[in-house]
Amino acid sequence: MKVWVYAQQAEGAPTSATLELLTKARSLGDVTAFLAGDASGIATTLGEFGASKVYATGDLGGHLPGVAASTAIKAIIDGGDSPDLILFPQSYEGRDVMARLSVKLDKTVLTNNVDIAVDGSTVKVTTPVFGGNVLVTSSFNGDGPYLAAFRPKSFPVEAAGGGAAEVVAAPVGELGATGGAKVEAVHVEEHTGPKLDEAAVVVSGGRGLGEAGNYSTIETLAKLLKGAPGASRAIVDAGWVPYSYQVGQTGKVVKPDVYLAVGISGATQHMVGMKGSKTIIAINKDKEAPIFGIADLGIVGDAQKIVPKLIEALQGR
C-alpha cells in the first residue's frame, strides 16, 4: 500500500504529529511525505522516520496552505503518482488541505481519528464520539486515495533509522480564483513554559472560576507545577482566554501525567480532549459534575477558595 503523510514543520523540525503519522504509516506500507514548504531542513528526520521521498512545494508565497497544497497534491496525482491513502494531522493546516483535496478528488474525508487498520485493500479508521465514550470504526468505500486525519498523540513516535528522504519539487502552479487569500503579516504569540499539548502537567480553568480576572490563579498554579495553563470552551467562548488555550474536541488534545481541572464540569466536548491524561484531579462545586466520574482525585468545593490555599501551600515549599 502506498501511504502518504501530510508533513508539517515548526521551528525547523517536523511537528510531533508528523512523526506520529510517519511511525504509524511505516507499519501500513511504503511511505512518502508531502510538505507545503521547504523540506531541505527536515528531509533527514523525515527519512529517519521512514519516508523515502518528500514532495515539497517550496515557499507558498503568502498563499494559505489549503488551496496551495491541495492543488500541488492534485497535480502529482494527475501526473501518475497516486497514493492509496493520505494521513493528515488534525491541525488547522491539515484540515484545510484535506477539505480542498477531497473536492478536487471527489473523495470523502474521515477526520478526528485515533486509530487505523489496513486489511488487504480495506482501510478502517476509528473515531471517538460522545466525549470519547463510544468508538466508531468506519471503512472507506470504493477506490482511494483515502483521506484520513488523526488527532495528535494517537500513535507513539519511533525512528526507523533510514537515510534522508529524497526531496522532490512539487510546484503549486496557477491557483486561479480560489487562491485569492494572502497572508499579509504573521504574529507569533510569546509564551513561556511548556506547550499545552506537550506539558507533563496541565492546569485548566472553567466557569467555576467565577470571573475572567480569576484565571490568573490558573496561570500561577500552572507555573508552580511547571505545567501549562488550559481552559474549557465555556471560558474561551466568553472571551476570558484565547482559543489557543482551549482543551477539548474543538481545541487541543492533551495527555499529561497530571491534569488538574478547576471549575470545569466536564462537558463531553471537554472530556474528549483530556480523557487520555495519566491522572486527573478535579475541583468543582457540583458533586454530580461528570468530571468526577473520571477523576482520580475529586474535591467537591469552591475553586475560588481552594485554589488560593493550594497556591499558598505550593509557594511555601
Place this chain on the structure above:
Amino acid sequence: MNVIVCVKQIPDPALPGALDPSTKTLKRDGKLILDESDSYGVEMALQLVGKAGGGEVSLVSMAPNGETSGMRTALAMGAARGVLVSDPALQGTDALTTAKILAAAVQKLGGADLIIAATESSDGYTGTVPEQLAEVLGLPSITFAKSVDVDGTTLKVNRQTEAGFDEVTCTLPALVSVTAGVVEPRYPSFKGIMAAKSKPVDTVTAADLGVSPVGWAGAGQEIVEIGQAAARQAGEIVEDDGEGYAKIVAFLESKKVI
C-alpha cells in the same frame, strides 16, 4: 452587502447523545436547536451587513426531518430568510456531499458577497465542510477567523494559527470560517422572535437541488463497528472541609510532581 451563514441544527448538546443502532447515525429525532458555534457567524454577519449599510443575511441549513426551530433562532437574531434542505434520504450524508448540498442551496439564494460558517459543528465535528464548500463554489476562503472586518470589497481576517495568528486579506466574494467567541452573539428580542415566525424558510429536497446520490448511498464510507471505549474509573471524591487543598498537595507528592 449580502451574507449567507451556514447554520446547523443539532440535538441539545446538554442532553446525552445516542447513536441509532439501525441507521448508525446520531439520533436527531427530538427538538433540534441552533448549534451555538453558528450563533457567532450569525452575529458576525448581522454586524458586517449593518456596518456596510445595506444588504441582508440569509441562512442555509440541512436537516433530515424538516426541523426549523434552530433556524428560527437565527432569524429571530435578525437574519432575513433561509433555505432548508430537508429530505429523509439525507441520513448518513458525509461531509463532502453536505458541502455539495450547501453549495447548491447557496446558489439557489443567488450567492452572496460573503459566506460564513463555524469552524466545525458541535455534534459531528468533521470540521471540513466550510473549506469543502468554498472549493465546490470555486471561492477563496480564510478559515479559523478570530476577527473579521470588511473594507469595501476586501475581507480582512486575523486567522488563528498554531503559533499565534496571521493577518490575511482576500477580495470578495469569499468564505470565512469563524472560531467561537469571535463576537458576542445577541439574544433574540421578543420582537425578533415574533418577526421570525413569518420570515420565509424555503424547504427543498436534495433532488430539488439536483444533488445525488446523498445519504449513505453517496457516502464514501460505512460504519463497520461501534464499540465502547475503555472506561476510566472514578477515584477518591471528597467534600472540601477547608483542607481539600492538602489532599491535592499529597496527591501531587505521590505522583512526584512536587
